Amino acid sequence: MTPVGSISDLAEDVLSVNGRDVGSRRSRRVQARIARRARLRARAAFLAVMTMLGVLLDLPAAGVTRSGTAAHVFVAHDWAFAAPLSRPSSKKPSSHAPATVNTVVKTVVGLGDSVPAGSACDCSSYVSLIGEALAAKQGTDVVSDNLATAGLTTQGLLDQLKDDSARQTLLSADLTIITIGANDFDSGTIDDDDCGPSAGMACYKDDLVRLRANMDAILARVRALQTRQGSRIIVTGYWNVFVDGAMGRAEGEKYVTNSDSLTRAVNGTLAASAQAGGARYVDLYTPFKDYGATGDDTTLLAADGDHPAATGHQLIARQVLSALQR
Numbered sequence: 001m002t003p004v005g006s007i008s009d010l011a012e013d014v015l016s017v018n019g020r021d022v023g024s025r026r027s028r029r030v031q032a033r034i035a036r037r038a039r040l041r042a043r044a045a046f047l048a049v050m051t052m053l054g055v056l057l058d059l060p061a062a063g064v065t066r067s068g069t070a071a072h073v074f075v076a077h078d079w080a081f082a083a084p085l086s087r088p089s090s091k092k093p094s095s096h097a098p099a100t101v102n103t104v105v106k107t108v109v110g111l112g113d114s115v116p117a118g119s120a121c122d123c124s125s126y127v128s129l130i131g132e133a134l135a136a137k138q139g140t141d142v143v144s145d146n147l148a149t150a151g152l153t154t155q156g157l158l159d160q161l162k163d164d165s166a167r168q169t170l171l172s173a174d175l176t177i178i179t180i181g182a183n184d185f186d187s188g189t190i191d192d193d194d195c196g197p198s199a200g201m202a203c204y205k206d207d208l209v210r211l212r213a214n215m216d217a218i219l220a221r222v223r224a225l226q227t228r229q230g231s232r233i234i235v236t237g238y239w240n241v242f243v244d245g246a247m248g249r250a251e252g253e254k255y256v257t258n259s260d261s262l263t264r265a266v267n268g269t270l271a272a273s274a275q276a277g278g279a280r281y282v283d284l285y286t287p288f289k290d291y292g293a294t295g296d297d298t299t300l301l302a303a304d305g306d307h308p309a310a311t312g313h314q315l316i317a318r319q320v321l322s323a324l325q326r
Contacts, residue, residue, distance in 0.1 A: 103230030105134045105174040107143045111157060111222070112179035114150035115238075120302035123310035127177055129317035134175075145169050153183045154214035161221045170225040177234045177320060178218070178279075181266055182241040184211050190242060190258045197261040204262055212269050219277030233279035234320055237267035239288030245298035247305025282323045287315055 110116045110127030118125035124132075131144030147166055149156070157180050160166050170176065185207055189195050195203040215235075222233055240248065242259045249256060267285055274281035288297040298305070300312035308316060 103174065103232075104138055104140060105142055106140070107145065107172045107174050108134065109169055109173040109176045110144070110146040110148050110179075111160075111176060111218075112148045113152045113181075113183055114148070114307060115182070116146065116148035116177065116179045117150050118146075118148075118313070119150045120304050120307040121309055121313065123313060126308075126313040126316040126320065129313060130175075130177065130320055133317065133321055145173075148179070151183060152180065154180050154211060154218060155184075157218055158214060158221070161218065161225075167225055170222060171227055173226055174228050174231050175234065175324075176222055176226065176232070177236070178222070179236045179238075180218070181211055181215070181270060182238055184214075185241055185262060185266070187242045187259075190262070191252070191254050195262070196254070196258045201258075201262060201265060204265070208265055208269055211266065212273055215270060215273035216277060219273060219279055223278060232324070233274075233277075234282055234323065235270055235274040235279045236282045236316065236320070237270055237284050238263055239284050239297055239300075241266050243305040244288075245296065245301045245305050247298075247301070280323055282319050284316060284319060287319055288312075291315070 108127060108131040110125070114120070116125055116127050125146060125148075127146045127148070128144050131142045135142040147160065147169060149160070152160070157178075161170075185204060189203055192203055193199060195201055201208075219233065219235070226233070240259055241263045242248070242255075243251065244259075248259065263285065267283070271281040271283075273279075288300060289295055291297050291300055297312075300309060300315060301307065302309045302312075
């Protein structure tokens with residue numbers, strides 16, 4: 001930030017201009033230049049004071065989308081999903097986790113399937129909510145580019161990363177959030193005996209191996225495209241790769257047991273890939289399963305039981321924001 005003079009110094013400058021003999025055109029031009037400088041210094045001082053007040057009081061600032069339209073403005077103490085800023089840690093980051101740096105995020109990019117795309121929910125996705133929250137915390141504009149597509153698999157995301165438009169978008173990303181993998185698995189076989197935990201989920205063994213290989217490749221490509229200093233990658237897990245909550249229970253006990261076991265295996269694979277690829281893994285299984293007094297995540301889900309509702313997107317945003325502070 002450019003140093004600015006005190007308010008009293010600025011007042012003296014203005015007063016000295018107002019009291020000067022300005023009988024000539026030249027003196028009037030000099031007066032105008034000095035007055036402009038004084039106004040600029042006063043404006044800079046005002047902005048500096050307001051910035052400090054914004055940090056101390058969590059005053060909101062507007063975020064913008066890629067199209068340039070104004071996004072929702074949030075006041076910090078009213079956020080349903082905001083996490084408090086933490087003090088910088090003196091601990092050295094592990095070799096597998098990205099360093100936490102005080103980098104201002106200007107662009108958030110979302111990648112993945114129908115979950116980050118906001119399908120089945122007439123609401124703001126967690127990608128947008130995170131951008132808006134960061135804009136309010138930082139007091140700066142944050143652009144949110146959500147490239148997530150319903151039905152996308154890890155192979156589909158690898159193909160998308162070959163697209164020039166997607167690559168150009170990622171070049172400007174300070175924060176990339178990835179939720180992908182659920183569509184790599186066929187829900188039609190989930191009730192089969194060899195797809196359950198007692199059989200070691202043998203029917204999904206090859207799919208899990210392929211998931212790991214594709215995720216490693218995805219993270220390598222995204223990392224190679226992130227040119228901004230301090231840029232970060234977040235990989236989220238799932239609460240269930242298939243239908244969950246009341247809708248899942250309606251499918252029967254075997255469905256619930258087998259889908260839960262597969263989800264845990266998928267999340268373990270995603271977490272291992274994130275660690276190896278220098279990304280941060282964010283657990284969504286635990287907060288969804290522990291939600292409320294009964295641990296029933298039905299109210300976090302849309303009517304289809306498969307995608308997050310508005311409350312689910314808010315919970316995911318809160319988890320990601322919390323992870324960014326660690």
